[in-house]
Amino acid sequence: MYAFIPVLTRLFYEEMFGVFMLFSSTVLLLKPLISYQLELAIVVPETTKKAINVFASLLCILLINSLVLFILIFLFKKPIVTFFNLQSLSYFIYFLPLAVLLYGASFAFEYWNNRNENFKTIAKAQLIKSSTMSIGQVTTGLSIKSIGLIPGYLMGMLFQVISLFKNSYSSLQQEIHHVSFAEMKQVLKQYKDIPIYSTIINFSNTLSNELPILLITKFFGIKATGIYGLASKVSKAPTGIVQNSVSQVFFSKATQIVNDRGDLKTFVLKTIKGLLISGALLFCGLGIISFFFEFIFGNEWKDVGLYTRILIPWLFFMFLCSPITPLITILNRQKVLLVFDILLLIFRFLALYVGFKLYDDLIISLVLFSVVGAIFNIFMIIYLINISNKKQIGYQ
Numbered sequence: 001m002y003a004f005i006p007v008l009t010r011l012f013y014e015e016m017f018g019v020f021m022l023f024s025s026t027v028l029l030l031k032p033l034i035s036y037q038l039e040l041a042i043v044v045p046e047t048t049k050k051a052i053n054v055f056a057s058l059l060c061i062l063l064i065n066s067l068v069l070f071i072l073i074f075l076f077k078k079p080i081v082t083f084f085n086l087q088s089l090s091y092f093i094y095f096l097p098l099a100v101l102l103y104g105a106s107f108a109f110e111y112w113n114n115r116n117e118n119f120k121t122i123a124k125a126q127l128i129k130s131s132t133m134s135i136g137q138v139t140t141g142l143s144i145k146s147i148g149l150i151p152g153y154l155m156g157m158l159f160q161v162i163s164l165f166k167n168s169y170s171s172l173q174q175e176i177h178h179v180s181f182a183e184m185k186q187v188l189k190q191y192k193d194i195p196i197y198s199t200i201i202n203f204s205n206t207l208s209n210e211l212p213i214l215l216i217t218k219f220f221g222i223k224a225t226g227i228y229g230l231a232s233k234v235s236k237a238p239t240g241i242v243q244n245s246v247s248q249v250f251f252s253k254a255t256q257i258v259n260d261r262g263d264l265k266t267f268v269l270k271t272i273k274g275l276l277i278s279g280a281l282l283f284c285g286l287g288i289i290s291f292f293f294e295f296i297f298g299n300e301w302k303d304v305g306l307y308t309r310i311l312i313p314w315l316f317f318m319f320l321c322s323p324i325t326p327l328i329t330i331l332n333r334q335k336v337l338l339v340f341d342i343l344l345l346i347f348r349f350l351a352l353y354v355g356f357k358l359y360d361d362l363i364i365s366l367v368l369f370s371v372v373g374a375i376f377n378i379f380m381i382i383y384l385i386n387i388s389n390k391k392q393i394g395y396q
Contacts (some may be wrong), residue, residue: 003216004135004138004298005230005233005297006140006297007233008134008149009230009297010144010297011138011141012149013300014223014226015222015226016148016224017225017226017227017229018088018147018149018217018222018224018225019088019149019226020122020149020150020226021225021228021229021232021233022089022213022214023089023092023099025210026089026094026207027100027103028209028210028305029206030069030096031100031103031104031107032198032202032203033065033199034061034062034065034069034100034101034104034198035061035062035065035107036061037102037195037198037199037201037202038057038058038191038195039060040194040329041054041056041187041191042058042112042114043114043252043396044194044255044329045257046259048175048178049113049175049178049183050187050213051174051175051182052176052178053184054187054188054191055112055172055176055185056105057184057187057188062101062108066097066098066104069096069097069100070094070097074094076227081093085204088310090152092150095128098154099132099153099157102158102160104156106125106161107204109125109161109164109165110125110164110248112168112172113167113168114252115252117181118167119245119248121167122245123241123245124167125160125163126160128156128159129159129160129161129163131156132156132159132204133155135151135152135323136152136153136154136155137149140152146369164213176307190334190377193334194329194334195336197335197337198329199213200338201337201341204344205341205344205345207389208341208344208345211348211352211369212232212352212365212382213228213229215226215349215352215356216362219365220356220362224362226302226305227301227307228241228366230297230301230304230329231311232307232311234286234293234304234308235241235308236315239282239283241280243323246271246274246275247322247325247326250324250326253267254267254330255330258330258331264327264388264389265385265388267388268327268385269385271323272324272381275320279316283315283319286308286312287308287312290308290309292305293305294309303393307366310367310370311370313370313373313374313375314370314371314372314373317373317374317377317378318373320377321377324381324384325337325384331387331388333387336383340380340383344376345374347376348369348373351365351371351372352365352369354368355369
């Protein structure tokens with residue numbers, strides 16, 4: 001949890017935070033490639049029979065692909081580590097398939113609960129994940145500091161999945177008799193566009209967001225990655241739960257509005273207005289608190305406050321944009337988003353590369369990265385508002 005971070009910064013060095021951020025970023029990058037983003041299709045079907053078969057298909061795909069990933073890592077560890085510059089992960093690379101499996105499973109259960117409007121279950125599981133992860137990391141730091149922050153991270157995800165499974169067991173048990181290989185094959189065929197486009201879109205978008213971790217590690221070293229990683233974690237922590245909760249509710253209600261041929265644009269504008277007010281309060285508070293980060297986290301982390309203030313413009317507009325991006329899936333505009341994300345990835349890479357190549361300065365790299373992120377999110381918000389009107393949706 002947020003309150004444990006000052007303890008962790010006094011237990012672990014910057015390099016250990018860097019290793020943890022590199023591991024968690026790799027998990028985020030691998031997840032869409034392992035799950036094919038099939039969890040998005042759990043909410044879409046009108047019948048629960050189809051939804052439970054999508055859910056079952058996703059779990060099977062996660063298990064198979066995680067096993068394949070483990071085999072690939074076991075056989076080709078050295079070239080993989082060298083090519084992706086993952087030397088800092090050492091033997092933790094073998095835990096990547098488990099982490100991706102748990103992460104993908106958590107999304108499967110979250111979207112199942114989203115379909116059933118069990119939003120409290122999702123929020124409770126997120127809280128359990130955060131608290132368990134933090135307690136595990138603190139315990140590790142006080143006992144076996146050398147193994148770092150990754151074991152606590154894995155523990156948090158495991159307990160999140162257990163919590164979601166426990167609270168989903170009843171609803172799943174009622175529908176499990178509908179699951180069959182033939183039905184699973186049918187729903188995979190019916191919703192094939194979601195994996196085809198959403199996997200590439202999510203991977204490119206995640207790569208864009210995690211690019212600083214990968215390139216800072218390569219250009220400026222693992223210590224700089226640790227400092228940036230903490231700044232990013234602190235910046236996203238107070239908004240992450242709000243952002244995720246709003247996104248889940250928005251996806252469900254927006255899908256219902258479209259199915260009922262209702263006024264989607266009004267709902268979108270209302271959601272953005274609420275996010276604008278919440279975001280202004282959260283990020284103004286974060287900006288003020290960032291001037292005290294050296295005192296909160298310790299002298300070794302004095303640059304965290306500066307990095308946080310640099311990232312705020314990007315994170316603010318991402319906070320406004322991210323919860324309403326499910327419109328892309330609902331209105332079947334994946335092709336547009338794919339082009340958008342590819343352009344965003346290119347410009348983010350150029351921003352970081354120019355800061356390194358021309359100036360050899362991490363601060364300049366982060367400023368350019370933040371500006372690019374803010375501009376692209378503004379354009380995306382405008383686009384999403386535009387496609388939400390009745391004429392663009394295609395009904396009168």
